[in-house]
Amino acid sequence: MENLNQIHKEEEKSREPIISNLESAVELCRLPLHNTKRWWNLSLDHQIIALLAIASKLNKLPLAYTMDNTSQNHVPMRVVHNICSSSHTTIQKIVSDGIGRKELVQIKPKSGDKRHSLFTASEDLVQNFELSAISRA
Numbered sequence: 001m002e003n004l005n006q007i008h009k010e011e012e013k014s015r016e017p018i019i020s021n022l023e024s025a026v027e028l029c030r031l032p033l034h035n036t037k038r039w040w041n042l043s044l045d046h047q048i049i050a051l052l053a054i055a056s057k058l059n060k061l062p063l064a065y066t067m068d069n070t071s072q073n074h075v076p077m078r079v080v081h082n083i084c085s086s087s088h089t090t091i092q093k094i095v096s097d098g099i100g101r102k103e104l105v106q107i108k109p110k111s112g113d114k115r116h117s118l119f120t121a122s123e124d125l126v127q128n129f130e131l132s133a134i135s136r137a
Contacts, residue, residue: 036103036128045084049094052080053104053121054129074107077117095119103128 031038098104
């Protein structure tokens, strides 16, 4: 009998994260589409782009996601295209919309090839991310 109680307790514990994730997903779906939190969670590619941008704004972008293994304060589009699974056009649209929403900031390189598209996160996106992380804790 004690064995059955232990199994039941373990099943309950495994359900807790599932229910928590479900509640978070429902909460996201109920937000208006223009809400920053919902918009950057529309797809995995949205999430990746936002997290890359935020990491770069905090100057903590992993060197594996840089072009020259030194610049951690901006995200190169070439890296985004290598990571994300959406089409080139869709990725361009996500970044372009993020810039239009003023949640991503385009960076113009001072030297070198100016055709490379670089961006980082705005202060608002970083702050929104930090607030949502605090509310989850």
